[in-house]
Amino acid sequence: RNDVAEFYIQLFDSALACYVGEAPGVCIYAESCGHASVMEHNGDVYCCDHFVFPEFKLGNIRNKTFVEMMLSDKQMKFGADKRNTLPKQCRECRFLRLCNGECPKNRIAVTEDGEPGLNYLCSGLRMFYEHAEPYLEFMAGELANERPPANVMEFAKNFKP
Structure with a gap:
């Protein structure tokens, strides 16, 4: 909660980049x-x-x-x-723009409907994105208004999920 703009974590940075429509900076989320x-x-x-x-x-x-x-x-x-080659479950997922199915080498699981090609990290990524979504939305708003996304630290102190 006190380390935004102090430490950079690739997953967080990629998620924010994708959230605002930018390139993720790492191929797995492209x-x-x-x-x-x-x-x-x-x-x-x-x-x-x-x-x-x-x-x-x-x-x-x-x-x-x-x-x-x-x-x-x-x-x-x-x-x-x-x-x-994304399975239907991915194509219809609200977080597709954030993970893009992740790396094809990890698509070794099957969907809830039995369709092959699901990333075995899908459920964990989905949990992360669900948790991070309000923070990503806030930071996207800050960026759109030319304010530092690090303002999310104050937002996080007061946010009750």
């Missing part, structure tokens, strides 16, 4: 993937550092330029699939 590619020691380039598997190999730096691989149809599809 709407699409494809900005964390990896190059192995032998020059092989993959779509993402969490997906270093043959089906996600874009090529080798000795045969293709990095730009060519990053702009390839395969990389574009990989990026768009983050959003396009």
Whole structure:
């Protein structure tokens, strides 16, 4: 309650950024993937550092330029699939704009309806967002009015959930 603007926690900062319509600053909460590619020691380039598997190999730096691989149809599809493969439960969730389904590598659970592709962290993230929502809303208002979001500390002292 006394550390806003003193300490920065990635989840909190990303949630606020997404809440106000800005980029989250970390790929797992972004709407699409494809900005964390990896190059192995032998020059092989993959779509993402969490997906270093043959089906996600874009090529080798000795045969293709990095730009060519990053702009390839395969990389574009990989990026768009983050959003396009979300289960219905996610697509209808009021917090979708905050988590965007999180990282696809974590989508190993099934929804309440049995649809695959749910992030196994979903229930915990949902609890966090439900708890944080009034504070995010307050900070968003402060930012919109060109006041420091750290004013949330005074708000938090008086807020009764």
